[in-house]
Amino acid sequence: MLVNGARQAGKSTLTRLMADRRPGTVIRLLDDVATFRAAHDDPVGFVDHDRLMVIDEIQLAPELLRAIKVSVDLDPRPGRFLLTGSSRVLALRSLPDALPGRMEVIELWPFSQGEIDGGPDRFIDAAFQHGADIEHSSQSRRRDYLDRIVAGGFPEAVRRAPRRRAAFFDSYISTLIERDVLEIASIERRGDLLKLLALLAGRAGSLLVPAALAGASGIPRTTLVRYLELLSTVFLIKSIPAWSSGQTKRAVGTPKLSFVDTGTACHLIGQDAVRLGEPGGAGGPMLENFVVMELARQLTWSEERGRLYHYRTKDQLEVDAVIETPDGRVIAVEVKAGATVRTGDLAGLRNLAGHLGDKFVAGYVMYTGQQTLSFGGKIKAIPVDALWLLAP
Secondary structure: OEEEEOOOOOHHHHHHHHHHOOOOOEEEEOOOHHHHHHHHHOHHHHOOOOOOEEEEOHHHOOOHHHHHHHHHHHOOOOOOEEEEEOOOHHHOOOOOOOOOOOOOEEEEOOOOHHHHHOOOOOHHHHHHHHHHHOOOOOOOOHHHHHHHHHHOOOHHHHHOOHHHHHHHHHHHHHHHHHHHHHHHOOOOOHHHHHHHHHHHHOOOOOEOOHHHHHHHHOOOHHHHHHHHHHHHHOOOEEEEOEOOOOOOOOEOOOOEEEEOOHHHHHHHHOOOHHHHHOOOOOHHHHHHHHHHHHHHHHOOOOOOOOEEEEEEEOOOOEEEEEEEOOOOOEEEEEEOOOOOOOHHHHHHHHHHHHHHHHHEEEEEEEEOOOOOEEOOOOEEEEEOOHHHHOOO
């Protein structure tokens, strides 16, 4: 099994907790110089062990995967190897054709809000089960959400005070570029990549159009597309595909840009909770990014299987998040940073509902108010913290 995910998301901590429950487990840390040399010099001997072996940061020595393949082929008992990686290991340029199809991959995200607070984190299941019958009241206010947005979900960032948190993000971004990205591809001009990161953070929640980004950054389009792929590979950004069906010919097919962690994005644009909330601040786009990524996290454990999309028409009607199950049922979420919901805020949801008919389970405007409000037609406004406080 491979636990794959962003650096500092807690992969090593999780795998060590699992190892503690299995007597005889051996833990190999490839960050250690001597361990790394042993893996490089004798990969077959390195993985020779009868019980569980945990190998941390497998992307540092991808040649081990071929030795693991041979070991697994000779002894196919499940649960013999537990690997971690800080980049999408299957995308490594040096990956041997070894384990694809032979290992299960689990992506570990930064903390969700439910994990931070001990909430149920079951909004998706509740929405598909109860539809427009959901009711939720909240004590949270807009500033409470902004504080959560700038903290993000990395365990180390969450536990730090704001001033020390900035130092964490500086170190995190530097390590990501200097180490993880360079493990995957050669970068000629690192300054361009840092420049692009700041530009992307300022456009979180916007359509991901490489030609426009190339023009704004001065980076050639082909190079920029490669950089976007790299930033996705190291779990920094995520592309949200557009939703469409045969009935929605006027839907726009361009994906949307999201940052996996809003704390990182806020640091890149230099905005704290106070600045986000000011006129001209990035509170609206960052709240949208925050909600979309909480939904993405929940989809990794929800009982309802579904895929995450956004919806936008050529007439500029849009819905920030659309979750569709394999049988075609849909819930939709529009995000508003204000504490008041207006008729215009419902236009995208109503348009989508009209196209879907009975397949439309419910639409929600998630806002910073404190009460649930009904607008008819399976559409409700609900407080944002319903995301992590509701359960079926």
